[in-house]
Amino acid sequence: MSRPHKFQFYLTIVTLCTGFLVATSVETTKLVQKERINDQLFQEETQLNDRILAEKEQNRHLENQLIDLQRQVSKIEEAMAARKSEAAAIFEQLEAARMLAGVVAVEGPGIVVSMQDSQHAASSPDISNYIVHEQDVRLVVNELRAAGAEAISINGQRLVSNSSIRCVGPTIIVNGIKSAAPFVITAIGDPATLESALHLPGGVIQSLQDFVQIEVTKQALVQLPAYVGDTKATHS
Known part of the structure; x- marks a missing residue:
């Protein structure tokens, strides 16, 4: 190559x-x-x-x-x-x-019981049998309490545990306040129950109706004032 x-x-x-x-x-x-x-x-x-x-x-x-x-x-x-x-x-x-x-005003359903002297009082020889006495008022109040009333007043005076109800002549003193007939007892509670308790056979109404005038009405709403008075007041 x-x-x-x-x-x-x-x-x-x-x-x-x-x-x-x-x-x-x-x-x-x-x-x-x-x-x-x-x-x-x-x-x-x-x-x-x-x-x-x-x-x-x-x-x-x-x-x-x-x-x-x-x-x-x-x-x-x-x-x-x-x-x-x-x-x-x-x-x-x-x-x-x-x-x-009773230290506060209350309202609710209840009844109103009106008590006043009988019409026979003026013509009766013994007038005391036909006028409202403290024991008559107490009888109604005690029956209402037993029937479950939550609060009660008499002529605008709220009843509390130490409230006093005293009779002086034709007047009644509640919590130291004097008032005359008619005596209006207002109670808060079940209206039907309270009314029935007063109308029991042999009860309050039957015991008093021959001697004093007494009327019971159910109310959808009643008002009770607060207690005003000496909290140290004693029962009587």
Whole structure:
């Protein structure tokens, strides 16, 4: 082979080798870059997974805190409800006690009993048999109390535990206040029950109707004033 031909042959081989090396280098560079990208993506994915796990753990922790707070709030609400219930019960007891003590004006359904001297009083030789006495008024009051009357007044005077009812001539003194007939007894309670109690056979009405005038009317609403007087007054 002549020298020119050898030179061309060697040049061709060198060119081929150089091209192969360049191509190999390029592919290698691509593979390295790809591996770096894959490594970076893997690291980023790992970091993202770690963050997701951390966020999940944080969320779980917050959920547990929320549940604990909800339980605490529930216990506080239950305690407050119990206290409100107790306060309401105490208030009801207080109102009932105030009503029984007569220190507040009250109203409600009830009856009105009117008592006055008999028409026969003027013509009777014994007038005292036909006028209203304190024991007659007490008889009505006691029957009303026994029938469940919640509050009672006589001629606008509220009866309480230490109220006094006294007779002075043709007048009656209640809580130290004198008044004459007719004597109006007002009671709060179930109207039907109170009326029935007074009309029992052999009861108040039958005992008094031959001697004094007595009328009973049921009312949908009656009003009783508060007690005004000396709380240290004694029974009589």
